[in-house]
Structures are given as C-alpha cells and as structure tokens.
Amino acid sequence: MTETPVPGRGLHERFLRGLALSPGRTAIRADDRSLTYAEVHELALRRAGALRALADGRPEAVAVLAGKCADAYVGILAALYSGATVVPLEPGFPADRTRRMLTAARATAVIADDAGRAALAATGLDLPVLDDSGRAAPLDEPAPVRPSDVAYVLFTSGSTGRPKGVPITHGANEHYFALMDERYDFGPDDVFSQTVPLNFDCAMFELFCAWGRGAAAHAIPAAAYRDMPGFFAERRMTVWFSTPSAISFVRRMGGLAPGSMPALRWSFFAGEALLCDDAADWQAAAPSAKVENLYGPTELTITVTGHRWSPEVSRERAVNGVVPIGTVHPGHDHLLLDGDGSPAEEEGELCITGPQMTPGYLDAEDDAGRFLEHGGRRWYRTGDRVRRLADGELLYLGRLDAQVQVQGWRVELAEVDHAVRECAGVQNAVTVTRPADGGGLELVVYYTGDRAAPAALRRELAARLPAGMMPKAFTHVAEFPLNANRKVDRGRLAREAAGTPDGR
Structure with a gap:
C-alpha cells in the first residue's frame, strides 16, 4: 500500500514544535549572528520556495555545502521544508570526494557559503546554487512527507575509502527523537552546544533535540576551547555534545578543574570509545551534569544505545577502561555473532534491527557484508565486538578489524x-x-x-x-x-x- 504524505511526521516537525514554544527566542547562534525561531522559520519557508522554483517542483536532494554558519542551519531546514532530502557536506573535503558524493546523492541544488561555492567549482559539476536574489514565492507551510521518505543522506567511508551514502528516513528519526524526548528533560531554557561538523550525524542530535524543545543551539567556535568554562558561563550552556577526543583538548587548555562548568545539566559523548578516566574528569568539572556515553553507527540513526555514567558502576563494568555503551533502544532487537557467523550468547559482533535502521546504502553493492538475513528479518552488522551482561547492558570491546595477529x-x-x-x-x-x-x-x-x-x-x-x-x-x-x-x-x-x- 502506498503511503500518504502526512503533515507533522517529518523531521522538520521538530522545529515547528520549537517554534510554537519559543517563537521569539534564539533558535541558532553561529559566530556573532543569532536568529530566533520565527526568523529561521520565515527564512526557511522563503528559501524552500526558491528551491522548489529551481527544481520546477519538489527537489530530489539538496546539498548543504557549508561550514557551521547561520545560512547552513537555515539551509538544512529549508531543504526539509521543501520536501527534499538534505545532504550535508564538508567544504574542506577533496574535490573528487565531494564530486562523488554529490553525484551519488543525486543533488539537484546546492546551498553554499563562500567556501562551499569554491568547493563546488572545484568539482566541475554544474549545479544551481541557491541565493536570495530570486523572486520565488515562499512556501505557506512545509511540504508533507511520508515516513519512508529520506530526510537526509550522510556519507561514511568503507575500507577502500570510497564514500558510502547512508539514507536515513523521516520515520527512523521520528522513532529516535520520540525516545530522546522520553529520556531527557530538555526545555526552552536549555542552551545546546553544536560542536560536530554538519556532515556528522551527531549534529542532528544537537539540532533537533534542541529545536524539538524550543531550546537554543550555539555553534562552538574553535577559539572557545582556549577557555571552555568561560565560554560556557558566557553562553549559559546547559547541554554539551562532542566526541570523547574533545575532553583531552579541554584538559590541555586547563578547562577541567573541578567545578569549572557548574551550569551544565547534560553532557553527551559519542563517536568513539569513552574512557572512564575522561568521563570522571568531565563529571568532576561539571558536577551538576548527567554524563552519558552514546553509541550508534550512522546506519542506525545517530545513536542506538546509551549508558549513564556512574563512578562506581561504570568502572566496575568497564573493559580496558572503556565506559559501557548501555542497552539497545526500545523497539529494537540485537544479536551477537561469533567468529564463524553463528549466534553467540555473551560475546561477539553486534547486529541490530529495528525502526532506526537505514533501508540500505545508496549504492546497493555496498550492502554486501553489512546486512544479514536472520530469523526472517534483516539486520545491520556493526563491525563492533561487544560483551553482553545478564541485564542486557553491552560492553564495548573494539572493532573487529582491531583484532590482529602479531x-x-x-x-x-x-x-x-x-x-x-x-x-x-x-x-x-x-x-x-x-x-x-x-x-x-x-x-x-x-x-x-x-x-x-x-x-x-x-x-x-x-x-x-x-x-x-x-x-x-x-x-x-x-x-x-x-x-x-x-x-x-x-x-x-x-x-x-x-x-x-x-x-x-
């Protein structure tokens, strides 16, 4: 049966919820520019109308080739409002890589800053770039979408280094952010960091967790790391998200003194193994914050497990000093595979199936070896080795390719x-x-x-x-x-x- 587009079911609905809660409050701050929810909404509707005019209808995919500037954030929302798939790209990538990604995603238009325009020119592709000089009518409201429609495409690298496109649907995001709303008490008074590059899926957590609750998201400039406690105090930052590598950098800058970040309520780390010593030092610097270790490949929609740091429990369960990754999100099933591909009880490669799983890579040839059929269902093979405790919590052991013979x-x-x-x-x-x-x-x-x-x-x-x-x-x-x-x-x-x- 064909799905009918349903207003309010798309990822952009998160922003509309925030608009209803906080129309006059800051939605995004990047560099010295702050935009309210109402301002972002108006700009996004106008640019969505221009995108549809460029495509002579609903655009298939819109690339956002820009750094963390206000126009990039508005561009992401404008592409969603237009009904297109968003393709966030990094302007600093090599031209050949950018060309491959734009081609694979079938981008029909580009939203770019100055660096993005230069990057696009270097690819040799002739794609229209959105600007504000046109006279296209703004949309009256965001275009409706189906849960199976692709909200965004992100690219990862395989063993060959060739970019692999990962489409993530609106339905997968709907399930994910419903769980986030249930787990966390974010509200309009929160100020979120926007730390990671926009082509990294964790940026979606930062933006749409904030926007779904009417909170502000602040792009973190590189200079802030010189005095992160001072930056947090000036911005009244309450929610932090980064890779664990950021902890070491803040430490070297002298920013992890005990109690130095008292306003933080939540601190999240994802993307690589979080060490217990790093989690403990961050917790000491942010004594009022709950610290969580999140885990999830791009193919499973941002994160699919979570463990809340506890000095006693986390260290006791840790393997090789790495914080546990937690239990799998509700609505999903997981299984472990041993070395010969048979199901294992306690230790093996983590495989997951459920509503957050991508339908498959843009290039179906990339699916080989990453998905398996088991028990009449399709599973994603993470390539990560875990140990499962009796209560279902997972301990991270490392990548399969991190086992070597010496x-x-x-x-x-x-x-x-x-x-x-x-x-x-x-x-x-x-x-x-x-x-x-x-x-x-x-x-x-x-x-x-x-x-x-x-x-x-x-x-x-x-x-x-x-x-x-x-x-x-x-x-x-x-x-x-x-x-x-x-x-x-x-x-x-x-x-x-x-x-x-x-x-x-």
Missing part, C-alpha cells in the same frame, strides 16, 4: 591501549600496526601525557603484557590527529607508523 599472538589493540594508559604519566594511548622487517606485523604506540623513555615504558608494560604483545615502538605526541568528525584519526597514525623510526 608473531602468532592474537592481539586486541584496545588491551594494549589500556595497558599503556596505566603507565606512569601517560594520559592516553593509541596502538596501531605496521609491517615488520621479517614479515608479519608489529605494534606501534602513540601516547599523550608525559614523555618517557621507551625502555621505561617497556619495563612497566612487562608486568602487564606478555612478550608477544609488547609494542615495538613508542611515539610521544602532544595530541592525536583528528579526522573531519573530530575522532582520533587512527588511519593517519598507522600510515605514519609505517615510516616511524623505532623508539622515537
């Missing part, structure tokens, strides 16, 4: 990371592999904190690791490189390690 030893890179972090003066550690001179692989560790002699680190590690798991080289860095989504760039470290002298 001199006949099966090595969990996360276990080596944890052992190095236990060494005196070490703050954090990332273990990668490189080809060994005699064949096979050897381990290379990058670490932050106090610089130590390799021999001293090996002496400490000898009490924690068997000889076959001993790293070959140790490299001290002031900070880890981050990728475009503000996660530790392990691939870059691995490439660097291949040419790094031993024991530097």
Whole structure:
C-alpha cells in the first residue's frame, strides 16, 4: 500500500514544535549572528520556495555545502521544508570526494557559503546554487512527507575509502527523537552546544533535540576551547555534545578543574570509545551534569544505545577502561555473532534491527557484508565486538578489524591501549600496526601525557603484557590527529607508523 504524505511526521516537525514554544527566542547562534525561531522559520519557508522554483517542483536532494554558519542551519531546514532530502557536506573535503558524493546523492541544488561555492567549482559539476536574489514565492507551510521518505543522506567511508551514502528516513528519526524526548528533560531554557561538523550525524542530535524543545543551539567556535568554562558561563550552556577526543583538548587548555562548568545539566559523548578516566574528569568539572556515553553507527540513526555514567558502576563494568555503551533502544532487537557467523550468547559482533535502521546504502553493492538475513528479518552488522551482561547492558570491546595477529599472538589493540594508559604519566594511548622487517606485523604506540623513555615504558608494560604483545615502538605526541568528525584519526597514525623510526 502506498503511503500518504502526512503533515507533522517529518523531521522538520521538530522545529515547528520549537517554534510554537519559543517563537521569539534564539533558535541558532553561529559566530556573532543569532536568529530566533520565527526568523529561521520565515527564512526557511522563503528559501524552500526558491528551491522548489529551481527544481520546477519538489527537489530530489539538496546539498548543504557549508561550514557551521547561520545560512547552513537555515539551509538544512529549508531543504526539509521543501520536501527534499538534505545532504550535508564538508567544504574542506577533496574535490573528487565531494564530486562523488554529490553525484551519488543525486543533488539537484546546492546551498553554499563562500567556501562551499569554491568547493563546488572545484568539482566541475554544474549545479544551481541557491541565493536570495530570486523572486520565488515562499512556501505557506512545509511540504508533507511520508515516513519512508529520506530526510537526509550522510556519507561514511568503507575500507577502500570510497564514500558510502547512508539514507536515513523521516520515520527512523521520528522513532529516535520520540525516545530522546522520553529520556531527557530538555526545555526552552536549555542552551545546546553544536560542536560536530554538519556532515556528522551527531549534529542532528544537537539540532533537533534542541529545536524539538524550543531550546537554543550555539555553534562552538574553535577559539572557545582556549577557555571552555568561560565560554560556557558566557553562553549559559546547559547541554554539551562532542566526541570523547574533545575532553583531552579541554584538559590541555586547563578547562577541567573541578567545578569549572557548574551550569551544565547534560553532557553527551559519542563517536568513539569513552574512557572512564575522561568521563570522571568531565563529571568532576561539571558536577551538576548527567554524563552519558552514546553509541550508534550512522546506519542506525545517530545513536542506538546509551549508558549513564556512574563512578562506581561504570568502572566496575568497564573493559580496558572503556565506559559501557548501555542497552539497545526500545523497539529494537540485537544479536551477537561469533567468529564463524553463528549466534553467540555473551560475546561477539553486534547486529541490530529495528525502526532506526537505514533501508540500505545508496549504492546497493555496498550492502554486501553489512546486512544479514536472520530469523526472517534483516539486520545491520556493526563491525563492533561487544560483551553482553545478564541485564542486557553491552560492553564495548573494539572493532573487529582491531583484532590482529602479531608473531602468532592474537592481539586486541584496545588491551594494549589500556595497558599503556596505566603507565606512569601517560594520559592516553593509541596502538596501531605496521609491517615488520621479517614479515608479519608489529605494534606501534602513540601516547599523550608525559614523555618517557621507551625502555621505561617497556619495563612497566612487562608486568602487564606478555612478550608477544609488547609494542615495538613508542611515539610521544602532544595530541592525536583528528579526522573531519573530530575522532582520533587512527588511519593517519598507522600510515605514519609505517615510516616511524623505532623508539622515537
């Protein structure tokens, strides 16, 4: 049966709820520009009308090729209002990558800032760019959508580095944000951080959790990290969201003194493993905040599990010093697979099915190996190894591809990371592999904190690791490189390690 478009069921309905609650209050603040809900709504309707005029009807997909500026946020809403699929893209990506993504998403129009216009020109594609000079009539109201319509497309990289397009439907978002509304007490007085790039799915959490409750979202400028407590105090920030890597950066800037962020009510971390020590330091700096570790691949709509930090419970359950990822969202089922693909009871690859799952990649060839049929249902294979406790909580063990063979030893890179972090003066550690001179692989560790002699680190590690798991080289860095989504760039470290002298 064909679905009928239903007003109020689209992702943009979150903004309309906020508009009803807070018409004259700030919806978005970026740089020095603040726009109220009423102002954003008016601009989005006008630009949605222009988008439909450009497409001579309902546009198929609209790319937002811009940084975190006010026009980008309005552009996301305008594309949704027009009934199009939104495709947020990062202007700083290589031209070939941007060209592939625009083509794969079948973008019919682009909303761009100056950097985005330059990035589009570099692709050689001839796509219309929206501006405010046209005379198209604004829409009277947002276009209705079906739950199965795609709200946005985000791109991830496969093992080949080729961008994989992930369509996420309005229905998946409806289920997700209904759960968020039930779990969290956000309200019009809250001020949310908007920390991550707009092409990272966690930006949707920041924006639409805030907008669904009439709260403000503030884009976080890079300069704010120099004095994050001062920035929080000036903006009266109450809700923080970032990757865990941000904790280390704030710490280095002296921003994690106990009690330094008293106004925060909620703090969320997602995108990579959250360490117990980092969670504890953040909690001490924000004593009034509830701290949560969220987990979820893009293919499962932003996040699909959550664990609320508790100094006693979380540390007791942690594996390799990593905070548990929690229980799977209501309405979903999960199963674990062992190494041969058979269902496992306690430990294995996490697979999930439910209303937040993408219908499949833009290119159906990318589905191979990522989805499986089991029990008459389709499941998404996360590629993450977890341990399941008796109460259903999941403990994160690492990526499947983070299990390596070194001199006949099966090595969990996360276990080596944890052992190095236990060494005196070490703050954090990332273990990668490189080809060994005699064949096979050897381990290379990058670490932050106090610089130590390799021999001293090996002496400490000898009490924690068997000889076959001993790293070959140790490299001290002031900070880890981050990728475009503000996660530790392990691939870059691995490439660097291949040419790094031993024991530097």
